[in-house]
Amino acid sequence: MAFRFANVSGRATLLDPDDNCYDLARLTDHRLSSDPMVALADPAALHEAARGLAGAVADGTLADARADRRVGPPVPRPVNCFAVGLNYLAHAAESNVDLPASPLVFTKFPTCLVGPDHDIELNSTSADWEVELVVVIGSGGRDIAADDAWDHVAGLTIGQDISDRALQFAASPPHFDLGKSRDTYGPIGPVLVSVDAFDDPDDIRLWCEVDGDRRQDARTSQLIFNVPYLVSYLSGILSLQPGDIIFTGTPSGVGMATGTFLKPGDVVTSGIEGIGTMVNACR
Numbered sequence: 001m002a003f004r005f006a007n008v009s010g011r012a013t014l015l016d017p018d019d020n021c022y023d024l025a026r027l028t029d030h031r032l033s034s035d036p037m038v039a040l041a042d043p044a045a046l047h048e049a050a051r052g053l054a055g056a057v058a059d060g061t062l063a064d065a066r067a068d069r070r071v072g073p074p075v076p077r078p079v080n081c082f083a084v085g086l087n088y089l090a091h092a093a094e095s096n097v098d099l100p101a102s103p104l105v106f107t108k109f110p111t112c113l114v115g116p117d118h119d120i121e122l123n124s125t126s127a128d129w130e131v132e133l134v135v136v137i138g139s140g141g142r143d144i145a146a147d148d149a150w151d152h153v154a155g156l157t158i159g160q161d162i163s164d165r166a167l168q169f170a171a172s173p174p175h176f177d178l179g180k181s182r183d184t185y186g187p188i189g190p191v192l193v194s195v196d197a198f199d200d201p202d203d204i205r206l207w208c209e210v211d212g213d214r215r216q217d218a219r220t221s222q223l224i225f226n227v228p229y230l231v232s233y234l235s236g237i238l239s240l241q242p243g244d245i246i247f248t249g250t251p252s253g254v255g256m257a258t259g260t261f262l263k264p265g266d267v268v269t270s271g272i273e274g275i276g277t278m279v280n281a282c283r
């Protein structure tokens with residue numbers, strides 16, 4: 001059974017289709033852990049626990065938890081946080097670069113991850129938005145075949161790969177990691193949704209608005225290197241760990257293309273169909 005998962009007040013939480021919250025440890029009489037990282041490492045148990053939501057008493061609503069700023073990143077402490085650059089044709093074109101022959105993979109250091117309603121603390125005048133589909137690994141491993149890749153994914157969530165463009169290109173040759181990893185530059189959430197909840201996990205709509213103005217709107221079917229390819233590619237190089245996350249790349253419409261960057265007071269809204277929206281204010 002499909003599940004929706006969130007980190008509420010630091011505790012693993014399941015959600016019903018109406019986004020009522022159920023503390024996972026309480027729901028399962030403490031058979032399953034309240035630690036989101038431990039819980040996510042056993043997706044089969046989450047699928048099973050989701051069956052128990054019918055008739056259970058909720059612990060409140062996701063909306064109330066978000067209003068109280070109690071919803072953290074669904075994956076708070078991944079071992080690895082990968083990101084992929086230039087993975088949509090139109091974005092590569094607006095960036096005036098050649099298409100990568102193999103995935104352009106960099107790190108967002110996990111300390112940049114924050115929840116879906118957290119403020120983005122601007123440190124420069126060149127911070128840019130990048131809405132992305134974020135893949136969360138369930139059962140990891142080496143040498144995962146593309147055909148098997150989706151079976152190794154615990155679920156999908158929304159990510160903002162906030163990017164300090166000046167820092168990203170400060171060194172020569174450019175090295176993306178630090179410019180993508182400032183504190184608060186990695187909002188993810190609000191929920192992680194299991195793959196079986198999507199009609200076609202390779203064709204999901206994502207979009208981004210800045211102060212209500214739609215800047216990005218695309219579908220993951222436009223990815224150059226799709227999710228199965230990325231999981232297979234990365235696992236051919238290193239062992240993927242439960243809870244590892246992959247920012248899969250951003251479509252066209254980023255600020256860099258027009259020289260427009262985030263400023264204090266801006267509100268970045270990021271959405272993916274079937275998951276929800278994040279709302280991150282800049283300050």
Ligand code: ZN
Nearest residue numbers: 130161249250
């Ligand atoms: Zn990105």
